[in-house]
Amino acid sequence: xxxxxxxxxxxxxxxxxxxxxxxxxxxxxxxxxxxxxxxxxxxxxxxxxxxxxxxxxxxxxxxxxxxxxxxxxxxxxxxxxxxxxxxxxxxxxxxxxxxxxxxxxxxxxxxxxxxxxxxxxxxxxxxxxxxxxxxxxxxxxxxxxxxxxxxxxxxxxxxxxxxxxxxxxxxxxxxxxxxxxxxxxxxxxxxxxxxxxxxxxxxxxxxxxxxxxxxxxxxxxxxxxxxxxxxxxxxxxxxxxxxxxxxxxxxxxxxxxxxxxxxxxxx
Amino acid sequence: xxxxxxxxxxxxxxxxxxxxxxxxxxxxxxxxxxxxxxxxxxxxxxxxxxxxxxxxxxxxxxxxxxxxxxxxxxxxxxxxxxxxxxxxxxxxxxxxxxxxxxxxxxxxxxxxxxxxxxxxxxxxxxxxxxxxxxxxxxxxxxxxxxxxxxxxxxxxxxxxxxxxxxxxxxxxxxxxxxxxxxxxxxxxxxxxxxxxxxxxxxxxxxxxxxxxxxxxxxxxxxxxxxxxxxxxxxxxxxxxxxxxxxxxxxxxxxxxxx
Numbered sequence: 092x093x094x095x096x097x098x099x100x101x102x103x104x105x106x107x108x109x110x111x112x113x114x115x116x117x118x119x120x121x122x123x124x125x126x127x128x129x130x131x132x133x134x135x136x137x138x139x140x141x142x143x144x145x146x147x148x149x150x151x152x153x154x155x156x157x158x159x160x161x162x163x164x165x166x167x168x169x170x171x172x173x174x175x176x177x178x179x180x181x182x183x184x185x186x187x188x189x190x191x192x193x194x195x196x197x198x199x200x201x202x203x204x205x206x207x208x209x210x211x212x213x214x215x216x217x218x219x220x221x222x223x224x225x226x227x228x229x230x231x232x233x234x235x236x237x238x239x240x241x242x243x244x245x246x247x248x249x250x251x252x253x254x255x256x257x258x259x260x261x262x263x264x265x266x267x268x269x270x271x272x273x274x275x276x277x278x279x280x281x282x283x284x285x286x287x288x289x290x291x292x293x294x295x296x297x298x299x300x301x302x303x304x305x306x307x308x309x310x311x312x313x314x315x316x317x318x319x320x321x322x323x324x325x326x327x328x329x330x331x332x333x334x335x336x337x338x339x340x341x342x343x344x345x346x347x348x349x350x351x352x353x354x355x356x357x358x
Numbered sequence: 359x360x361x362x363x364x365x366x367x368x369x370x371x372x373x374x375x376x377x378x379x380x381x382x383x384x385x386x387x388x389x390x391x392x393x394x395x396x397x398x399x400x401x402x403x404x405x406x407x408x409x410x411x412x413x414x415x416x417x418x419x420x421x422x423x424x425x426x427x428x429x430x431x432x433x434x435x436x437x438x439x440x441x442x443x444x445x446x447x448x449x450x451x452x453x454x455x456x457x458x459x460x461x462x463x464x465x466x467x468x469x470x471x472x473x474x475x476x477x478x479x480x481x482x483x484x485x486x487x488x489x490x491x492x493x494x495x496x497x498x499x500x501x502x503x504x505x506x507x508x509x510x511x512x513x514x515x516x517x518x519x520x521x522x523x524x525x526x527x528x529x530x531x532x533x534x535x536x537x538x539x540x541x542x543x544x545x546x547x548x549x550x551x552x553x554x555x556x557x558x559x560x561x562x563x564x565x566x567x568x569x570x571x572x573x574x575x576x577x578x579x580x581x582x583x584x585x586x587x588x589x590x591x592x593x594x595x596x597x598x599x600x601x602x603x604x605x606x607x608x609x610x611x612x613x614x615x616x
Contacts, residue, residue: 122540273389
């Protein structure tokens with residue numbers, strides 16, 4: 092356990108270096124939140140009766156989503172993992188006495204956390220300053236807030252377990268760009284990054300909400316806003332835990348198979 | 359112009375060397391903007407209209423923005439990778455050649471995989487003009503033409519602005535990208551839905567609304583003001599400060615020495 096904590100610490104400190112990039116990210120995320128909220132409000136004004144969640148719930152969804160974007164977005168990968176597979180550095184990794192799956196997992200958690208921590212605070216502050224109903228409200232109760240934290244943590248695990256599958260597929264595909272983009276953008280859409288899941292047509296939603304993608308950002312964001320509460324929230328978290336175990340299981344088995352037959356590229 | 363065409367063919371040939379990779383990234387581009395399209399469709403299934411714009415009108419607007427953006431992304435891609443050119447010293451080589459440096463940056467790098475996005479823009483565009491009730495006449499055809507051409511020039515202007523910043527910072531300045539990608543992602547809806555302040559900003563500071571919102575009003579018959587046809591041309595004025603900033607950057611430029 093100690094060695095994994097060390098890996099996480101190194102990554103975390105490394106990622107904190109990029110402050111200018113963080114500033115750019117913060118500006119982007121604030122602009123995206125404001126425009127996203129304004130777009131939703133235009134839809135709300137043109138037809139408030141068919142709006143599928145409370146308006147302030149949906150704005151909270153957008154603000155929290157943007158504030159923690161580096162933790163939620165699927166298309167954020169560790170480039171050096173792809174490099175190590177493509178260039179053959181993986182040979183060194185394989186002889187180390189560290190489980191490669193766990194190592195990559197920790198590395199991913201740390202760099203996502205570091206990015207998230209650097210960026211979330213200014214976005215959250217601006218979000219709270221913007222007047223209601225356009226701004227960010229507090230969660231409805233303290234218990235709901237705790238549930239949100241739990242759900243966000245598991246959501247992060249589910250996301251990384253999914254990314255691990257993409258990394259492992261690189262063993263077979265080598266050039267990950269095309270497949271990666273196609274898969275990941277569909278997954279990201281189903282996770283609710285383009286429009287929140289409640290805005291999907293009801294029939295499609297009833298299928299999508301049990302898929303692993305709905306256990307990523309959808310659950311914590313809707314718990315924060317109070318759109319999902321009480322028993323429903325607990326069930327949602329259970330579903331998240333289920334998907335986390337499933338994806339990790341598949342990932343670990345696949346990794347074992349891949350590393351046994353792996354061909355080291357180049358020297 | 360003949361030289362430009364030659365460079366274009368060179369780029370095309372070199373990217374065609376890796377056919378699978380080329381088609382996969384084109385397909386990737388297609389899918390990426392496809393999810394935006396599904397998003398719009400889902401929203402309209404629920405709300406039917408936004409700010410008095412119907413689905414076909416929004417699709418028309420989205421396809422024109424996408425069209426303009428992908429043209430700019432294709433032909434101004436050199437400015438997108440410009441920080442790299444400065445870092446590895448390629449820009450020094452450009453400066454000693456007897457051609458205009460903007461021309462060279464454009465020809466050095468073309469990203470032709472954006473054809474995936476372009477195809478999609480064309481498909482949505484055709485769908486939208488078939489379904490929208492527009493009484494076509496010469497002036498409306500001119501309007502569409504101006505919207506697309508001037509739109510891509512304005513997007514390129516932002517790319518130049520972004521590239522010029524890297525004269526001073528060496529690294530890319532990401533946050534100007536907000537204007538480019540924000541323009542693309544939020545330009546799917548007519549800019550007026552974001553309210554007055556945003557519309558004013560996009561009219562007078564970064565004139566994206568000049569090619570997207572005002573001519574669209576004329577095109578779909580929400581307004582009969584014929585001046586709106588020429589608003590995209592007014593937007594071209596935006597190139598002047600961009601180019602001046604670029605010249606200023608070149609004057610201050612010091613090689614990174616690699």
